[in-house]
Amino acid sequence: MGAADPTPAPDPVNVPMVRHWVDALDDRNPVYLDEEAATRTRFGGLIAPFAMLQTWTMSRPRIQGIAERGGAPDSYGENVISVLDEAGYTATRATDSELEFLRALRPGDRLASKAVLESVSDEKRTALGTGFFVTWVTTYTDARGEVVGRQRFRVLKFKPSTPEEVA
Amino acid sequence: MKTASPVSPPWSSIRVGDVLPELDIPITPSVIVAGAIASRDFMPVHHDRDFAQAQGAPDIFMNILTSNGIVSRFVTDWSGPETMIRRIAIRLGVPALPGMSLRLSGEVRATERRDGEGWIEIELRGTTPIGDHVTGRVELTLPLDADAASTPPATSSP
Numbered sequence: 001m002g003a004a005d006p007t008p009a010p011d012p013v014n015v016p017m018v019r020h021w022v023d024a025l026d027d028r029n030p031v032y033l034d035e036e037a038a039t040r041t042r043f044g045g046l047i048a049p050f051a052m053l054q055t056w057t058m059s060r061p062r063i064q065g066i067a068e069r070g071g072a073p074d075s076y077g078e079n080v081i082s083v084l085d086e087a088g089y090t091a092t093r094a095t096d097s098e099l100e101f102l103r104a105l106r107p108g109d110r111l112a113s114k115a116v117l118e119s120v121s122d123e124k125r126t127a128l129g130t131g132f133f134v135t136w137v138t139t140y141t142d143a144r145g146e147v148v149g150r151q152r153f154r155v156l157k158f159k160p161s162t163p164e165e166v167a
Numbered sequence: 168m169k170t171a172s173p174v175s176p177p178w179s180s181i182r183v184g185d186v187l188p189e190l191d192i193p194i195t196p197s198v199i200v201a202g203a204i205a206s207r208d209f210m211p212v213h214h215d216r217d218f219a220q221a222q223g224a225p226d227i228f229m230n231i232l233t234s235n236g237i238v239s240r241f242v243t244d245w246s247g248p249e250t251m252i253r254r255i256a257i258r259l260g261v262p263a264l265p266g267m268s269l270r271l272s273g274e275v276r277a278t279e280r281r282d283g284e285g286w287i288e289i290e291l292r293g294t295t296p297i298g299d300h301v302t303g304r305v306e307l308t309l310p311l312d313a314d315a316a317s318t319p320p321a322t323s324s325p
Contacts, residue, residue, distance in 0.1 A: 017205075024205035025233070027240040028171035031248035037173070041248045042310050050252040051239040054232055058207035067218050071210035091222040092210070094231035098256040128223060160223035 006112035006141055009057045013048050013109040017056075021049055047104040053140060053149045054099070057113035080120060080134055084157040089131050096135075096154040103148055110143040118152070131158025171240075175247030178285030179314035183275050187245045187289065190271040192237060194229065194263050194295075202233030228262035234293070234301050241271040242289060242305050250307050251284070257303035267295040276304070284308035285315055 011017070018032050030037035031047055038046045048056075061073035070090050072081070081092075105111070121133040133156055140149040192198065203213035208230045211218035219227045235255055243250045263269055273291030280286070286308050293301040 021205045021236065024201035025236045025240050027236065027243070029240070029243045029248055029250075030171070030173060031250075037248060049236065049239060051232070051235040051255065052206070054235075055206045061207075061209040063209065066209060067211045067215065071212060071218075073209055092212075093262075094259060096256075096258050097231055097235060098254070099235065100254050101252055104251060160221070 006114040006139070007057065009111040009113070010060050011056070013056060013105045013107050013111065015046065015107050018046075018048050018052070018107075021052055021055070025049075043104055043106075045106065047106055048109075050101050050104070051099070053101065053105070054097075054138075054151060054153075056105075056111045057138075057140065080117060081157065084132060084134075088159050089157040091129065091131075091158050091160040093128060093156045093158070094153070095133065095156050096152070098152040100150045101148070105148060109148070111140055111148065113138050113140050124156075126156060126158065128156065129158040129161045131156050171244045172247040175249035175309055176245075177312040177314060178278075178287070178309040179312050181275060181278055181285075181287055181309075183278060185275040187241065187271075187273045187275075187291070190237075190241045190244060192269045192271070194265055194267045194269055196227060196265045199227050199229050199233070199263070199265065202236065203230045206230060206232035206236065208232055224262060224264075226264050228264050229300075231257075231259060234259065234263070237269070237271065237293065238291065238301065238303065238305065241273065241291065241293075242307060246287070246307055246309065249309050251309075252305065252307045253286070254306040255303065256305075257301050259301055260299040261295060261297050263293075263295065263300045267297075267300075269300055270294050273305075280311065280315065283311065285311050 022032055031041055032049055059073040070085050115136045115138040118135040118137050133154055135154045138151045142148050200214045213230045216227050271293045273289050276290045277288040289305045292299050
């Protein structure tokens with residue numbers, strides 16, 4: 001976040017991760033895994049599920065200590081999230097996502113992403129607790145540096161109420 | 168049982184107001200955890216109930232990447248393998264929790280011939296017994312078919 005260069009995805013777009021996704025979501029669109037069916041489509045071969053765009057560039061997690069870090073996959077470093085965590089707004093709930101796709105991804109595509117902080121709201125009272133809406137815009141690029149997709153992503157960082165207070 | 172369409176419908180056959188077949192997903196801990204890990208989201212609220220409850224949630228809950236995946240599946244189950252999704256815009260409401268049923272419904276809001284493709288805009292929602300988990304819009308394209316080629320552009324966009 002805020003880094004000059006996009007962060008490369010840990011792995012290229014690949015069929016094993018697509019298969020894992022297809023089974024988890026029970027999504028049987030043949031264009032994701034059936035080579036023969038995919039070849040007959042306008043794509044001419046296998047493509048990745050569109051909604052996986054964000055998945056390809058998710059950080060590799062350090063599982064040990066992830067709960068103590070409030071769910072951060074690794075240290076985020078000094079940024080708006082760590083500042084809010086330290087101020088007691090430790091809980092996170094995703095509220096909005098706007099994904100835009102410029103082309104279909106194929107196995108072998110090497111992605112990178114760059115997230116830019118777009119806005120932080122004033123402090124709001126919500127049903128979940130008091131907190132801030134934080135919005136990022138992420139741009140996804142391929143190995144040639146061409147944009148393949150974008151995402152606007154909003155989370156609520158809030159002070160959790162006790163479970164009893166939650167309807 | 169509802170399954171994915173093996174072929175896409177001709178774009179020219181799609182009309183504003185067409186209703187997509189509903190998709191029912193019983194939410195279980197397995198559905199939530201499988202979706203979270205397949206989307207590489209290791210936030211403990213999506214697999215650790217004690218952690219989720221410490222954050223004020225009644226139980227583990229579905230992550231937004233899985234909600235996007237379910238929305239995508241709901242649409243392409245209907246629009247088939249020629250689908251190029253252009254946009255998925257969703258807002259989350261109530262969390263999707265174990266024991267809930269999630270029902271996806273949606274309808275075609277606009278169609279338009281643009282840039283050599285057939286565009287379709289769908290408005291959808293995923294409801295649970297306690298309210299909407301997800302509401303939003305999906306834009307997708309299908310290839311123009313023979314019938315579409317003989318009709319004038321911008322046929323039914325409002």
